[in-house]
Amino acid sequence: MLDVLIVEDDPMVGEINRKYLDLVPGFKCVGVATGADEAFAKLAQVHVDLVLLDLFMPGRNGLQVLAEIRSRAQAVDVIVISAASDIQSVNTALRLGAVDYLIKPFQFERFGAALRKYQEERDLFDKRGNISQNELDRLLFHEQVAVAKGELPKGLTRSTLQLVVDRIEQFGDDAFSTEDLSVSIGVSRVSIRKYLNFLENIGFLSTNLNYRTVGRPLYTYRMHAANRHSVHSYLREKHE
Numbered sequence: 001m002l003d004v005l006i007v008e009d010d011p012m013v014g015e016i017n018r019k020y021l022d023l024v025p026g027f028k029c030v031g032v033a034t035g036a037d038e039a040f041a042k043l044a045q046v047h048v049d050l051v052l053l054d055l056f057m058p059g060r061n062g063l064q065v066l067a068e069i070r071s072r073a074q075a076v077d078v079i080v081i082s083a084a085s086d087i088q089s090v091n092t093a094l095r096l097g098a099v100d101y102l103i104k105p106f107q108f109e110r111f112g113a114a115l116r117k118y119q120e121e122r123d124l125f126d127k128r129g130n131i132s133q134n135e136l137d138r139l140l141f142h143e144q145v146a147v148a149k150g151e152l153p154k155g156l157t158r159s160t161l162q163l164v165v166d167r168i169e170q171f172g173d174d175a176f177s178t179e180d181l182s183v184s185i186g187v188s189r190v191s192i193r194k195y196l197n198f199l200e201n202i203g204f205l206s207t208n209l210n211y212r213t214v215g216r217p218l219y220t221y222r223m224h225a226a227n228r229h230s231v232h233s234y235l236r237e238k239h240e
Helices: 011-022 036-045 062-071 087-095 108-127 133-148 158-171 178-185 189-201 225-239
Strands: 002-007 027-033 050-053 077-082 100-103 205-210 218-223
Touching: 002 011, 002 036, 002 108, 011 027, 011 108, 027 036, 036 062, 050 062, 062 077, 062 087, 077 087, 077 108, 087 100, 100 108, 108 189, 158 178, 158 189, 158 218, 158 225, 178 189, 178 218, 189 205
Parallel strands: 002 027, 002 050, 050 077, 077 100
Antiparallel strands: 205 218
16 A cells, blocks of 8 residues: 655645545555645655645745655655646656656546556566566556557547547537537447547647536546647548
């Protein structure tokens, strides 16, 4: 079981992240901090393997917290979760050793994927004294290589992707939900989420997270008209 500290100044978002964390096996929330001082106090009090770190906080921001964690040489890993999408913030966080960077709003599937990838890396590094080049390449480059080759992730098919893309284009500039798409093309919501996650990752879609007073947040999607070409290589067999 990996111990996780959530550092988030918005209590509602912190609670959502904690609930998401509870849905991923192998992880346990050991605390939620709303600022830098509270975060370092908790790091001194409890064992922490991983910090889920927001960047926008009062006082010291998340990048300053990350830099201080590194300067203290604390044996803790960090995944940044932030609305900051500017290149400078992303680059600084990665240079300071963040193992992943999630831009708000994000889907639960992306959240879970980040944690599972981190868990896989920890398991591999904890159990072996040496690692092969193939194993290291799979951990570091597997997803990027698949995208570069225009290959679909495992479990996705070009025929269903074509149906999904055709229907999304019919929405035009209008936002839509997973339920809207699922009902209109007759594909289960679980399957639709996989395709939406993929289309968001390649820039075909943008996502908006609507916090509701009751229940889980509602994600809505909208096509990036300027990035419609980003999906073409994945549908190439349809156009040849």
